[in-house]
Amino acid sequence: MNLDAKIPSGPLEEKWSKHKGDIKLVNPTNKRKHTVLVVGTGLAGASAAASLAELGYKVQVFCIQDSPRRAHSIAAQGGINAAKNYPNDGDSVYRLFYDTVKGGDFRSREANVYRLAQMSPNIIDQCVAQGVPFAREYSGELANRSFGGTQVSRTFYARGQTGQQLLLGAYQALMRQVDAGKVQVFDRREMLDLVLVDGKARGIICRNLTTGAIERYAGDSVLLATGGYGRVFFLSTNAFNSNATAIWRAHKKGAAFANPCFTQIHPTCIPVSGDHQSKLTLMSESLRNDGRVWVPKDPVDRKKDPSTIPDDKRDYFLERKYPSFGNLVPRDVASRNAKEACDKGLGVGASGLAVYLDFKDAITRDGHKVISDKYGNLFDMYEKITDESPWKVPMRIFPAVHYTMGGLWVDYNLMSNIPGLHVLGEANFSDHGANRLGASALMQGLCDGYFVIPYTLGHYIASTTLSKVDTQHPAFAEAEAGVRASIDRLVATGKKGQKTALEIYRELGHVMWEHVGMARNEKGLKSAVDMIRKLREEFKENLRIPADTDGINKNLEVAGRVEDFLQLGELMAKDALIREESCGGHFREEYQTPEGEALRNDDKFCHVAAWEWKGENQEEVRHVEPLAFENIHLAQRSYK
Amino acid sequence: MMTLNLEIWRQKNSQDSGRFATYQLSGITPDMSFLEMLDLLNEQLIKKGEAPVEFDSDCREGICGSCGLVINGQAHGKEMATTTCELYMRHFQDGDTIVIEPWRAKAFPVLRDLCVDRTAFDRIIAAGGYTSAKSGPHPDGNAILISKPVADSAMESATCIGCGACVAACPNASASLFTAAKISQLAVLPQGQVERGRRVFRMVRQMDAEGFGNCTNIGECRAACPKEISIDNIATMKREYAAALLRGDES
Numbered sequence: 001m002n003l004d005a006k007i008p009s010g011p012l013e014e015k016w017s018k019h020k021g022d023i024k025l026v027n028p029t030n031k032r033k034h035t036v037l038v039v040g041t042g043l044a045g046a047s048a049a050a051s052l053a054e055l056g057y058k059v060q061v062f063c064i065q066d067s068p069r070r071a072h073s074i075a076a077q078g079g080i081n082a083a084k085n086y087p088n089d090g091d092s093v094y095r096l097f098y099d100t101v102k103g104g105d106f107r108s109r110e111a112n113v114y115r116l117a118q119m120s121p122n123i124i125d126q127c128v129a130q131g132v133p134f135a136r137e138y139s140g141e142l143a144n145r146s147f148g149g150t151q152v153s154r155t156f157y158a159r160g161q162t163g164q165q166l167l168l169g170a171y172q173a174l175m176r177q178v179d180a181g182k183v184q185v186f187d188r189r190e191m192l193d194l195v196l197v198d199g200k201a202r203g204i205i206c207r208n209l210t211t212g213a214i215e216r217y218a219g220d221s222v223l224l225a226t227g228g229y230g231r232v233f234f235l236s237t238n239a240f241n242s243n244a245t246a247i248w249r250a251h252k253k254g255a256a257f258a259n260p261c262f263t264q265i266h267p268t269c270i271p272v273s274g275d276h277q278s279k280l281t282l283m284s285e286s287l288r289n290d291g292r293v294w295v296p297k298d299p300v301d302r303k304k305d306p307s308t309i310p311d312d313k314r315d316y317f318l319e320r321k322y323p324s325f326g327n328l329v330p331r332d333v334a335s336r337n338a339k340e341a342c343d344k345g346l347g348v349g350a351s352g353l354a355v356y357l358d359f360k361d362a363i364t365r366d367g368h369k370v371i372s373d374k375y376g377n378l379f380d381m382y383e384k385i386t387d388e389s390p391w392k393v394p395m396r397i398f399p400a401v402h403y404t405m406g407g408l409w410v411d412y413n414l415m416s417n418i419p420g421l422h423v424l425g426e427a428n429f430s431d432h433g434a435n436r437l438g439a440s441a442l443m444q445g446l447c448d449g450y451f452v453i454p455y456t457l458g459h460y461i462a463s464t465t466l467s468k469v470d471t472q473h474p475a476f477a478e479a480e481a482g483v484r485a486s487i488d489r490l491v492a493t494g495k496k497g498q499k500t501a502l503e504i505y506r507e508l509g510h511v512m513w514e515h516v517g518m519a520r521n522e523k524g525l526k527s528a529v530d531m532i533r534k535l536r537e538e539f540k541e542n543l544r545i546p547a548d549t550d551g552i553n554k555n556l557e558v559a560g561r562v563e564d565f566l567q568l569g570e571l572m573a574k575d576a577l578i579r580e581e582s583c584g585g586h587f588r589e590e591y592q593t594p595e596g597e598a599l600r601n602d603d604k605f606c607h608v609a610a611w612e613w614k615g616e617n618q619e620e621v622r623h624v625e626p627l628a629f630e631n632i633h634l635a636q637r638s639y640k
Numbered sequence: 641m642m643t644l645n646l647e648i649w650r651q652k653n654s655q656d657s658g659r660f661a662t663y664q665l666s667g668i669t670p671d672m673s674f675l676e677m678l679d680l681l682n683e684q685l686i687k688k689g690e691a692p693v694e695f696d697s698d699c700r701e702g703i704c705g706s707c708g709l710v711i712n713g714q715a716h717g718k719e720m721a722t723t724t725c726e727l728y729m730r731h732f733q734d735g736d737t738i739v740i741e742p743w744r745a746k747a748f749p750v751l752r753d754l755c756v757d758r759t760a761f762d763r764i765i766a767a768g769g770y771t772s773a774k775s776g777p778h779p780d781g782n783a784i785l786i787s788k789p790v791a792d793s794a795m796e797s798a799t800c801i802g803c804g805a806c807v808a809a810c811p812n813a814s815a816s817l818f819t820a821a822k823i824s825q826l827a828v829l830p831q832g833q834v835e836r837g838r839r840v841f842r843m844v845r846q847m848d849a850e851g852f853g854n855c856t857n858i859g860e861c862r863a864a865c866p867k868e869i870s871i872d873n874i875a876t877m878k879r880e881y882a883a884a885l886l887r888g889d890e891s
């Protein structure tokens with residue numbers, strides 16, 4: 001397998017501009033002749049589709065929801081990073097680059113991360129021009145706040161709804177192109193296979209989720225911007241329909257899957273309340289700017305009213321252990337420490353699986369109005385779910401699955417190892433290494449879509465001979481037949497079995513959380529592989545789903561996604577098993593420092609693991625892309 | 641644990657005329673969300689070999705605008721500032737009867753059960769709900785200062801989630817609150833000035849073309865809006881329209 005990252009030569013600072021100078025262009029009249037299929041309308045997909053249409057390409061976009069505006073990006077709360085250095089607090093492109101590489105525990109590509117940091121200021125300018133109502137100071141200037149893993153304030157935000165505002169900006173740009181006749185939107189569609197012709201990505205097969213029809217779409221390149229696969233854990237902060245199906249089916253067609261085990265567990269989520277629960281709700285990381293994390297020092301205080309516990313009986317464990325970053329340590333560190341406190345029996349709430357996030361001091365210091373302006377909607381959301389007001393009692397929070405750093409392998413041009421298959425946003429593996437810093441996913445999604453793909457897609461089209469292909473090509477018939485057969489199989493078992501797709505999905509999630517979650521070890525990972533295989537058997541024989549295939553049937557959709565998660569989950573466990581080190585969000589209990597921090601093994605694992613599909617019931621093959629650190633010295637991460 | 645009587649609208653597709661079906665559901669706990677309660681019902685229906693009740697949802701935390709049910713005659717139920725997915729069963733009592741219907745409006749045809757087609761909203765945005773800023777270099781974000789009150793007011797309007805509750809609640813099935821929120825957001829921001837008149841003309845025309853009714857200042861939209869979008873936006877839209885006419889802006 002060819003894993004050439006195609007990193008341009010030359011000094012880090014000049015790589016992207018040099019590359020832009022070297023790559024081929026498509027002239028404006030020719031762009032019209034090329035169709036690009038964009039799957040996904042989150043920040044990455046919507047920004048890419050709008051930008052490509054503006055350039056003149058014919059674009060077709062696809063999403064599961066009934067409108068492109070509802071993609072999961074809409075739920076992002078806290079903010080978006082950019083190295084603007086407006087607060088004059090020492091930020092720079094280099095510092096954002098450095099923080100991201102370090103935050104990712106040295107498992108990302110320097111060149112990609114540097115480009116991301118370089119483009120970050122343009123993203124803010126772009127969004128401002130679109131009318132995104134970012135928070136402002138009284139001076140009229142853009143406001144900033146801090147996020148974890150950094151010592152500067154570089155996060156731009158729109159209250160607690162940053163993702164919503166950025167996505168609406170991109171969606172509106174997309175709809176402008178719809179009006180101009182350059183983009184066609186296919187909502188309520190689910191991509192179920194990738195079509196290859198002469199080894200190149202030339203089309204997709206979708207199910208029309210309203211009518212059940214199986215549809216074919218052909219183009220000159222396919223862009224997957226289908227988001228992350230955190231829902232493999234069933235309970236996560238991701239939207240209910242977030243899934244891995246598009247990337248997993250592309251993987252089965254030959255696209256390498258990189259670092260599948262790199263999962264981010266977010267420290268501040270509302271704890272699980274019962275078996276009925278269908279998703280978890282995040283409380284934005286921005287809350288750690290003003291909220292203080294603590295547990296009682298003495299287990300007997302666990303069930304006491306927190307307001308009666310005096311300060312000297314509280315352990316503000318993050319402030320104590322990490323004095324220079326305090327409550328703003330990176331997510332993996334904060335999550336592991338919360339788990340540790342609960343493992344020691346100090347967890348609060350009914351289940352004992354929660355720690356406090358307390359705003360009392362901030363409210364006393366800044367007053368109700370200031371705190372309400374910053375976090376009002378998050379406080380409301382918390383109260384709606386838990387029936388408790390953070391104005392009166394500290395929030396109770398616990399870590400939950402939030403983001404997946406792994407994804408389809410891409411080169412510097414965001415192209416997978418399948419020519420013509422580009423992967424953007426959370427769906428690719430590229431920029432965050434083993435742990436993503438807060439407010440950097442929005443930055444990456446928009447950077448990929450607004451500023452990278454418009455160049456690199458042109459290069460692909462200009463430098464490739466693309467034969468004329470339409471949906472009558474036999475490759476489409478073959479892919480369609482495969483999709484039909486797999487749906488028929490599901491429906492046939494689904495009439496006889498006993499367990500619903502949601503029941504099996506929950507069981508898978510439980511296995512993943514227990515054994516492939518926050519702390520992993522060899523024994524647990526091996527047992528996870530066995531358990532997942534058993535669940536897969538059960539799914540094949542004992543699934544029950546509604547049989548209707550010619551209309552809306554959301555349980556059939558879920559079943560297809562669960563089928564893919566049942567394979568991906570196993571690959572995640574295997575990837576975690578083979579990576580005998582701890583790095584970022586991947587914490588192997590066998591590999592830790594005496595203080596309990598992640599212990600990397602750079603001699604053996606300073607690389608990207610990229611997995612190759614070999615067929616049903618065959619072992620996948622692990623390939624390696626070595627990572628070279630030429631600008632940042634490989635060091636043990638420290639946030640003390 | 642509660643037991644509830646559910647009267648749910650069932651409709652096979654947009655051609656079907658539809659009817660209510662009654663279900664009794666037990667095992668409901670107060671900390672279940674309304675949608676999780678429906679999940680529970682569906683699990684039972686599937687096991688019995690019956691068709692589950694189809695409804696839209698995604699984020700399940702009140703931001704994507706996918707969910708939307710008329711609950712006991714009120715869009716998103718009777719709690720203020722709450723989407724259906726944020727509604728918890730603690731607001732209901734054991735033995736209650738709950739009537740659950742889809743959004744009802746000519747411009748939102750029912751696709752199945754509780755799922756409706758809201759693409760009319762997308763077409764209203766396509767008609768003008770944007771600034772025509774291309775992807776590429778733009779002036780520095782701080783080059784144009786925007787006072788905090790203006791930014792805050794734009795944000796107030798921009799928080800609309802496009803769920804359609806305003807249409808469902810309005811006796812005229814008007815989409816004015818939705819349309820006006822976008823028009824107001826862009827009308828107060830400096831970035832929105834250039835296309836101000838054209839935008840309001842085109843969006844209003846599209847709104848009418850989609851078959852939404854007229855606004856007669858009843859105010860049900862604001863009461864049902866989970867994001868509490870102010871009705872002042874509608875006044876702004878009307879003012880913007882009149883001003884654009886007076887200026888003789890190009891439509």
Ligand SMILES: Cc1cc2nc3c(=O)[nH]c(=O)nc-3n(C[C@H](O)[C@H](O)[C@H](O)COP(=O)(O)OP(=O)(O)OC[C@H]3O[C@@H](n4cnc5c(N)ncnc54)[C@H](O)[C@@H]3O)c2cc1C
Pocket residue numbers: 039040041042043044045062063064065068070071072073074075076077078079080162163189190191192225226227228237238239242243245246282402403424425426427438439440441442443445
């Ligand atoms: C609650 C929450 C809060 C967050 N807050 C922040 C934050 O403050 N800052 C930050 O930087 N990041 C944040 N993140 C992370 C960030 O929101 C996501 O990583 C990012 O939005 C992903 O964008 P995307 O464009 O890659 O994909 P998504 O927004 O997930 O979009 C995926 C798209 O693909 C479509 N799709 C998927 N599969 C298929 C298929 N098979 N066929 C057709 N279409 C398909 C979907 O319909 C959707 O349109 C947050 C995440 C969560 C869960």
Ligand code: FES
Pocket residue numbers: 696697698699700701702703704705706707708723724725726
């Ligand atoms: S499901 Fe997203 S708003 Fe209710």
